[in-house]
Amino acid sequence: xxxxxxxxxxxxxxxxxxxxxxxxxxxxxxxxxxxxxxxxxxxxxxxxxxxxxxxxxxxxxxxxxxxxxxxxxxxxxxxxxxxxxxxxxxxxxxxxxxxxxxxxxxxxxxxxxxxxxxxxxxxxxxxxxxxxxxxxxxxxxxxxxxxxxxxxxxxxxxxxxxxxxxxxxxxxxxxxxxxxxxxxxxxxxxxxxxxxxxxxxxxxxxxxxxxxxxxxxxxxxxxxxxxxxxxxxxxxxxxxxxxxxxxxxxxxxxxxxxxxxxxxxxxxxxxxxxxxxxxxxxxxxxxxxxxxxx
Amino acid sequence: xxxxxxxxxxxxxxxxxxxxxxxxxxxxxxxxxxxxxxxxxxxxxxxxxxxxxxxxxxxxxxxxxxxxxxxxxxxxxxxxxxxxxxxxxxxxxxxxxxxxxxxxxxxxxxxxxxxxxxxxxxxxxxxxxxxxxxxxxxxxxxxxxxxxxxxxxxxxxxxxxxxxxxxxxxxxxxxxxxxxxxxxxxxxxxxxxxxxxxxxxxxxxxxxxxxxxxxxxxxxxxxxxxxxxxxxxxxxxxxxxxxxxxxxxxxxxxxxxxxxxxxxxxxxxxxxxxxxxxxxxxxxxxxxxxxx
Numbered sequence: 001x002x003x004x005x006x007x008x009x010x011x012x013x014x015x016x017x018x019x020x021x022x023x024x025x026x027x028x029x030x031x032x033x034x035x036x037x038x039x040x041x042x043x044x045x046x047x048x049x050x051x052x053x054x055x056x057x058x059x060x061x062x063x064x065x066x067x068x069x070x071x072x073x074x075x076x077x078x079x080x081x082x083x084x085x086x087x088x089x090x091x092x093x094x095x096x097x098x099x100x101x102x103x104x105x106x107x108x109x110x111x112x113x114x115x116x117x118x119x120x121x122x123x124x125x126x127x128x129x130x131x132x133x134x135x136x137x138x139x140x141x142x143x144x145x146x147x148x149x150x151x152x153x154x155x156x157x158x159x160x161x162x163x164x165x166x167x168x169x170x171x172x173x174x175x176x177x178x179x180x181x182x183x184x185x186x187x188x189x190x191x192x193x194x195x196x197x198x199x200x201x202x203x204x205x206x207x208x209x210x211x212x213x214x215x216x217x218x219x220x221x222x223x224x225x226x227x228x229x230x231x232x233x234x235x236x237x238x239x240x241x242x243x244x245x246x247x248x249x250x251x252x253x254x255x256x257x258x259x260x261x262x263x264x265x266x267x268x269x270x271x272x273x274x275x276x277x278x279x280x281x282x283x284x285x286x287x288x289x290x291x292x293x294x
Numbered sequence: 295x296x297x298x299x300x301x302x303x304x305x306x307x308x309x310x311x312x313x314x315x316x317x318x319x320x321x322x323x324x325x326x327x328x329x330x331x332x333x334x335x336x337x338x339x340x341x342x343x344x345x346x347x348x349x350x351x352x353x354x355x356x357x358x359x360x361x362x363x364x365x366x367x368x369x370x371x372x373x374x375x376x377x378x379x380x381x382x383x384x385x386x387x388x389x390x391x392x393x394x395x396x397x398x399x400x401x402x403x404x405x406x407x408x409x410x411x412x413x414x415x416x417x418x419x420x421x422x423x424x425x426x427x428x429x430x431x432x433x434x435x436x437x438x439x440x441x442x443x444x445x446x447x448x449x450x451x452x453x454x455x456x457x458x459x460x461x462x463x464x465x466x467x468x469x470x471x472x473x474x475x476x477x478x479x480x481x482x483x484x485x486x487x488x489x490x491x492x493x494x495x496x497x498x499x500x501x502x503x504x505x506x507x508x509x510x511x512x513x514x515x516x517x518x519x520x521x522x523x524x525x526x527x528x529x530x531x532x533x534x535x536x537x538x539x540x541x542x543x544x545x546x547x548x549x550x551x552x553x554x555x556x557x558x559x560x561x562x563x564x565x566x567x568x569x570x571x572x573x574x575x576x577x578x579x580x581x582x583x584x585x586x
Binding site for chain 2: 089101108111112113114117152168169
């Protein structure tokens, strides 16, 4: 499926960051990030608010250059292979009055960047049109949204909208899926449902997933690796090695304790909240004494 | 001067179409409803009705200024409508439709609108206050349409509709999902500017017939009605255009036989459709709730 001629070894890294650093407005957000993601791997980007987790996604999309180090996405520079990347921006709600069906939103993920309009009745004589219809139907079934895909998307619940948006990100069969806080503002059962769905897609379809997360616990059991970013530094590796008292104390440069609750959930206590660089809408939910990875 | 309505529809229509200005009005009505319907559907979807309204209002000082300076009103409509569309597009942030961006642009749009109305008043007083033309600028005149008017209208409609057809999918994508569209290489901001210019041209052209205030009847009402009835884009556009043409034609006939102003008849019919659609939807919903 490669038209660009580069060899795509089945196990070649989808994504490599080497000692990468990024600066916004002349101010260094994070640095020293090393990360390799292979097909079918599920990686989370963690860290306190305002540290630049979403900025990582922008770098991978090619919307922002790295200030130091190197980045390679699907063997090329970021931004060169938009076709093969699925992207789900930070939580966006379609408001209740938006009169567009879920299936149309998914469809736009497939051909929304094309010129022109679909011809009326082309379904009858165009094989490409039928194949596109079939792909939209298939991906909606994959995320389990068939029951409500034909309702106006504004009337769907938050969890239903998120499933449809994941379908939209997947509809072109991307090799890399970039998700920016997809579990944010969902209730707990929906968080668990969407986390399980993303994991299933990752394994079943062999898609590499990089997910920015505020709370590691809903996805903890699925993760192959995490990148933990704090202002000034970063650590990456398996979750069990990174989210530890030793590693986080070293990263934050101040005593931090990782506690494991009886049900296996991790709680980080004592981490200083990074200075909020953007006005973050989670700010009000957090005290300034600790960062809780619920 | 007009004969009464006889309930013999065929002779009525024959009589109506024997008047050349009525034939032109029907032709123009078709093109106006088609153009305003397509552009209006996107405007309602993009929540840019307020921008559209302000652009329409700036047509009034435009026409007044042009007439005062001895130019054609058409020139004034186009200059001011496209000009204000550009001001709104270039000064608003981002794509103009995102969260927060809309709030910023609504204040900007209100500023443009207020200033436009003030300018209109100035030009009218300079002109010496011809009440006739004030009413034509604001409420339009469907019945004095010449062949040249129809020709310009068809050319403008074709140009705008062809551009809309070429943009179609990209504009829809950028309208409902600007962040993902931008990541896919769809230039949301450039599309917003282009769309507002097309909206400006549409409003200018339609205003010549409907006036600066009633242009809204054809831009908003059929599109809003269609979006109450369906969430399918293609079907929605079809309903918008069909409804627009129907209310325009029926409104023209009503105006002809009832000796009413076209602005009143067309707007009333379009409003009636909206109310009916809304009532039908509410009734269906409460029925479904009871059944569930």
